[in-house]
Amino acid sequence: MLKILHLSDLHIGCGFSHGRINPETGFNTRLEDFVKTLSKCIDRALADSVDIVLFGGDAFPDATPPPYVQEVFAAQFRRLVDANIPTVLLVGNHDQHSQGLGGASLCIYRTLGVPGFIVGDKLTTHRIQTRNGLIQIITLPWLTRSTLMTRQETEGSSLAEVNQLLIERLKVVLEGEVRRLDPDIPTVLLAHLMADNASLGAERFLAVGKGFMIPLSLLVRDNFDYVALGHVHRHQNLNKSNKPPVIYPGSIERVDFSEEKEDKGYVMIELERGQVKWEFCPLPVRTFRTIEVDISGAEDPLSALFKAIAKHNIEDAVVRLIYKLRSEQLDLIDNASIHQALSAAHTYTIQPELVSQLARPRLPELNASSSIDPMEALKTYLTTREDLKDIAASMLEAANKLLVDDVKIWQEKATGEQDSQNLLVGSKNIQLPLL
Numbered sequence: 451m452l453k454i455l456h457l458s459d460l461h462i463g464c465g466f467s468h469g470r471i472n473p474e475t476g477f478n479t480r481l482e483d484f485v486k487t488l489s490k491c492i493d494r495a496l497a498d499s500v501d502i503v504l505f506g507g508d509a510f511p512d513a514t515p516p517p518y519v520q521e522v523f524a525a526q527f528r529r530l531v532d533a534n535i536p537t538v539l540l541v542g543n544h545d546q547h548s549q550g551l552g553g554a555s556l557c558i559y560r561t562l563g564v565p566g567f568i569v570g571d572k573l574t575t576h577r578i579q580t581r582n583g584l585i586q587i588i589t590l591p592w593l594t595r596s597t598l599m600t601r602q603e604t605e606g607s608s609l610a611e612v613n614q615l616l617i618e619r620l621k622v623v624l625e626g627e628v629r630r631l632d633p634d635i636p637t638v639l640l641a642h643l644m645a646d647n648a649s650l651g652a653e654r655f656l657a658v659g660k661g662f663m664i665p666l667s668l669l670v671r672d673n674f675d676y677v678a679l680g681h682v683h684r685h686q687n688l689n690k691s692n693k694p695p696v697i698y699p700g701s702i703e704r705v706d707f708s709e710e711k712e713d714k715g716y717v718m719i720e721l722e723r724g725q726v727k728w729e730f731c732p733l734p735v736r737t738f739r740t741i742e743v744d745i746s747g748a749e750d751p752l753s754a755l756f757k758a759i760a761k762h763n764i765e766d767a768v769v770r771l772i773y774k775l776r777s778e779q780l781d782l783i784d785n786a787s788i789h790q791a792l793s794a795a796h797t798y799t800i801q802p803e804l805v806s807q808l809a810r811p812r813l814p815e816l817n818a819s820s821s822i823d824p825m826e827a828l829k830t831y832l833t834t835r836e837d838l839k840d841i842a843a844s845m846l847e848a849a850n851k852l853l854v855d856d857v858k859i860w861q862e863k864a865t866g867e868q869d870s871q872n873l874l875v876g877s878k879n880i881q882l883p884l885l
């Protein structure tokens with residue numbers, strides 16, 4: 451039985467805007483958060499004496515991280531080298547330079563010949579000897595169109611046609627790797643990709659996004675005992691039958707407020723050929739907290755704001771306060787006291803939003819007994835909409851045509867019935883209006 455730790459999407463060096471400078475270290479506190487959570491992953495790998503660590507890609511926000519960011523990443527993974535734990539570093543979209551042209555940030559570990567480190571920057575199979583036996587890892591890094599196709603092949607084709615051709619090419623290449631597998635050795639597909647039924651997180655904003663959707667059917671094969679994915683930041687299992695499990699562990703830290711309610715962590719796996727057990731292991735990460743309140747109708751807007759803040763635990767959290775108010779309430783807001791109320795937060799942002807101050811003339815009341823002509827109602831409404839002034843005449847013309855066509859339909863229907871002038875509804879006779 452092999453023990454495996456699967457983690458992904460570190461993005462070390464991301465989200466500095468949500469942190470502050472630690473005066474003791476000189477580092478941004480969000481960088482320290484990411485390093486702390488990565489350290490906990492490595493701690494678990496060492497404590498459980500795992501046989502191999504699989505990293506699903508996106509080590510940094512981009513392919514050229516600052517030296518100090520590269521250093522803290524290397525310092526943590528060096529601990530696996532010292533413990534003789536093999537590690538596969540898959541190349542994700544953020545690790546590639548110029549979307550796949552010009553190498554990847556992780557390739558330096560192969561160039562330096564770091565013992566036990568395998569860089570997955572191409573689709574191929576690695577047979578790795580661990581302390582408890584052999585394992586086969588197929589690495590499928592983030593693929594771009596240029597990886598599988600030439601510009602001449604895509605010229606004149608629609609995006610849908612190009613994507614379909616890419617899928618067909620990938621099927622052929624992946625099938626070639628599958629046919630070379632030893633059926634008696636445990637096999638893992640390690641891939642950085644966007645599966646077609648995955649629930650998205652912040653990667654929808656972070657991705658340099660030039661990839662394509664991979665159908666789940668391409669990943670669910672009896673040849674694979676476990677499918678280890680990267681790229682999507684929300685932890686999920688895409689194959690509920692678990693044959694094989696198709697797992698996104700998610701990112702190890704919250705990147706921004708789009709991940710406010712997501713658990714973060716890594717996956718521990720026990721694997722042998724034909725059998726697998728896996729467990730998601732949550733990490734204690736920095737809390738993100740949104741406080742949103744509408745104080746535009748409050749008599750004492752500042753007190754209403756304080757009450758909204760007091761309802762939440764903001765201690766050491768990254769907080770954003772969003773509140774709506776009217777322009778005449780601005781003088782009632784004491785900004786210094788708001789800053790004081792949020793001082794327990796790790797960092798915070800304040801986003802006041804003014805509600806619309808446009809004058810809205812009262813329209814004639816319309817109800818079941820109203821007899822106002824619909825054209826007159828529309829004319830009255832349009833007089834209150836300065837933004838529709840240029841198209842008001844066209845709107846009136848179109849509305850009149852709709853009404854005329856509607857009446858013709860009713861008239862044609864009514865002439866075919868016994869009583870063409872009265873429709874019986876309940877016990878009342880309602881006169882059909884004829885224009």
